[in-house]
Amino acid sequence: MEFFQTMELAPFLLSFKLAALTTLILFLISLPLAWYLSQTTSKAKPILEAITALPIVLPPSVLGFYILWALSYNSPIGVFFEETFGIKLVFNFTGLVIASCFYSLPFMVQPLQSGFETLNKNMLEASYISGKSKIETLFRVALPNIKPALMTAIIVTFAHTVGEFGVVLMVGGSIPDETKVASVAIYEFVEIMDYTSAHIYSGIMVAMSFVVLLSVYIFNAKQARKVGGVV
Amino acid sequence: MIKIAISKKLHGASGAMDLKIDLELEEGSFVALSGESGSGKTTLLRILAGLEEAEGNIEVSGEIWQDSKSRLPTQKRGIGFVFQDYALFANMSVEQNLLFVKNDKQLCKKLLKMSGLSELKERMPNTLSGGQKQRVSLCRAMMSRPKLLLMDEPLSALDPSMRNRLQVEILALHKEFGTTTIMVSHDPSEIYRLSQRVVKLHLGRVVEDGTPKDVLLKTSGSQKFSFEGELLEIVKVDVIYIAIVSIGQQLVEVVISSSEAKSLEIGSRVSVSTKAFAPTLSPL
Numbered sequence: 001m002e003f004f005q006t007m008e009l010a011p012f013l014l015s016f017k018l019a020a021l022t023t024l025i026l027f028l029i030s031l032p033l034a035w036y037l038s039q040t041t042s043k044a045k046p047i048l049e050a051i052t053a054l055p056i057v058l059p060p061s062v063l064g065f066y067i068l069w070a071l072s073y074n075s076p077i078g079v080f081f082e083e084t085f086g087i088k089l090v091f092n093f094t095g096l097v098i099a100s101c102f103y104s105l106p107f108m109v110q111p112l113q114s115g116f117e118t119l120n121k122n123m124l125e126a127s128y129i130s131g132k133s134k135i136e137t138l139f140r141v142a143l144p145n146i147k148p149a150l151m152t153a154i155i156v157t158f159a160h161t162v163g164e165f166g167v168v169l170m171v172g173g174s175i176p177d178e179t180k181v182a183s184v185a186i187y188e189f190v191e192i193m194d195y196t197s198a199h200i201y202s203g204i205m206v207a208m209s210f211v212v213l214l215s216v217y218i219f220n221a222k223q224a225r226k227v228g229g230v231v
Numbered sequence: 232m233i234k235i236a237i238s239k240k241l242h243g244a245s246g247a248m249d250l251k252i253d254l255e256l257e258e259g260s261f262v263a264l265s266g267e268s269g270s271g272k273t274t275l276l277r278i279l280a281g282l283e284e285a286e287g288n289i290e291v292s293g294e295i296w297q298d299s300k301s302r303l304p305t306q307k308r309g310i311g312f313v314f315q316d317y318a319l320f321a322n323m324s325v326e327q328n329l330l331f332v333k334n335d336k337q338l339c340k341k342l343l344k345m346s347g348l349s350e351l352k353e354r355m356p357n358t359l360s361g362g363q364k365q366r367v368s369l370c371r372a373m374m375s376r377p378k379l380l381l382m383d384e385p386l387s388a389l390d391p392s393m394r395n396r397l398q399v400e401i402l403a404l405h406k407e408f409g410t411t412t413i414m415v416s417h418d419p420s421e422i423y424r425l426s427q428r429v430v431k432l433h434l435g436r437v438v439e440d441g442t443p444k445d446v447l448l449k450t451s452g453s454q455k456f457s458f459e460g461e462l463l464e465i466v467k468v469d470v471i472y473i474a475i476v477s478i479g480q481q482l483v484e485v486v487i488s489s490s491e492a493k494s495l496e497i498g499s500r501v502s503v504s505t506k507a508f509a510p511t512l513s514p515l
Contacts, residue, residue, distance in 0.1 A: 120316065120318055122314045122316060122318035123318045123319070123320060123321070125282055125305075125312070126312065126314065126318045126319075126320070126371070127320070127331075128282070128305045128306055129305055129306075129310060129312045130331060130332040130333075130371075130374075131306045131307070131309075131332070131375065132306065132331075133306060141320055141322070145320075145321050145322050
């Protein structure tokens with residue numbers, strides 16, 4: 001019990017702050033991208049899809065290395081942000097958010113895109129025929145009809161960001177209250193052989209992840225009953 | 232007047248094909264579009280709706296929808312479109328489906344009343360039967376008071392009795408609003424009942440164009456009735472030959488001569504007709 005009273009909650013809070021911010025930013029970026037990918041017949045589509053899916057197959061260290069290289073003080077981007085806005089992009093929270101956005105991009109784009117692709121094309125065309133623009137159709141017809149996919153995209157992106165480790169470690173390091181998220185904290189506990197803390201932290205992560213995923217599946221089952229198949 | 236002069240290269244199941252249509256439609260008329268699948272009917276409707284591109288000109292009541300310089304987007308054409316699979320907005324109630332097109336509560340109320348849907352206006356589309364869904368779809372298409380109503384086999388997914396009832400409703404709506412209508416249909420009785428003109432397409436060209444009577448009634452000369460069917464078999468019985476023909480859902484036997492038996496090919500389309508003075512008709 002003593003441990004719980006002295007337990008550091010900061011790494012968890014940091015993980016959730018990072019995940020919430022990443023999910024929000026990725027939602028705004030991915031919505032137009034997924035909509036475009038689902039509707040386009042352009043020859044560039046497979047290229048865009050491959051780029052979007054890259055973070056799934058690349059080792060986090062590769063991603064982390066490139067982000068570090070691109071955003072550090074020695075790169076033009078890093079210099080630009082440092083000199084113009086006075087913002088450093090690596091080894092702080094901002095850097096973590098940028099890295100997470102790259103790392104979790106496919107987990108937002110892919111469910112949204114496949115959600116949009118399963119929509120009845122005639123339903124979208126019926127909206128255009130009703131005089132509605134593509135944007136209005138996206139928000140009033142397409143999005144409300146892919147709620148399960150939307151829910152999956154948001155939750156999985158959130159959970160995936162909470163669970164990231166390699167990229168975070170490379171781009172952020174382990175600065176308490178700045179870049180030391182839960183997964184990094186667990187790594188450090190193991191390193192200093194504090195297995196009790198590692199157990200408790202890991203247990204909490206498992207429990208939370210399970211609850212989150214369970215709620216997604218319950219929600220999707222309910223939606224499937226409510227809206228049914230293709231109308 | 233609606234003037235259509237378009238052409239488009241299609242790549243269908245039977246290889247490349249040129250869709251080339253030149254048509255003029257009277258305002259307020261009801262035109263049926265028929266022809267085998269793959270003959271370009273749906274593509275023609277989609278080109279008129281602006282959902283697909285094609286070469287040529289389309290002019291509707293003096294308004295240019297498409298010419299060599301410009302193409303009016305689908306959103307601005309003011310058409311109604313009824314899909315075979317209804318394509319209702321699954322996230323909206325019956326009433327919301329209609330009001331989504333245009334926030335005209337009075338027209339919405341009138342249309343729902345005309346098609347007997349008033350009681351169902353709060354219902355979600357997935358709780359409706361096929362016939363009810365197609366009624367909603369039809370009402371939704373009328374909400375914009377369209378200049379042109381396009382229907383792509385609207386009733387082919389419904390059973391015959393529901394089809395009959397909806398034909399009556401389509402006719403009632405057409406009388407009430409006087410909307411120029413093009414409907415794709417394969418059902419001769421439906422075409423006969425609803426349309427004033429039939430345009431038949433074959434491989435992307437208009438092959439027949441006339442009143443339903445001229446196009447659909449297959450009798451010629453002194454024939455009194457005539458049915459089209461498929462020749463299934465020719466059986467030799469003693470000295471005569473009997474052809475077995477499938478007409479609609481029924482099989483009939485017809486006595487033919489030996490020379491006829493030699494010239495006919497099993498599996499071909501044949502017409503069975505008679506010049507009998509008074510064919511007998513008995514109730515079923």
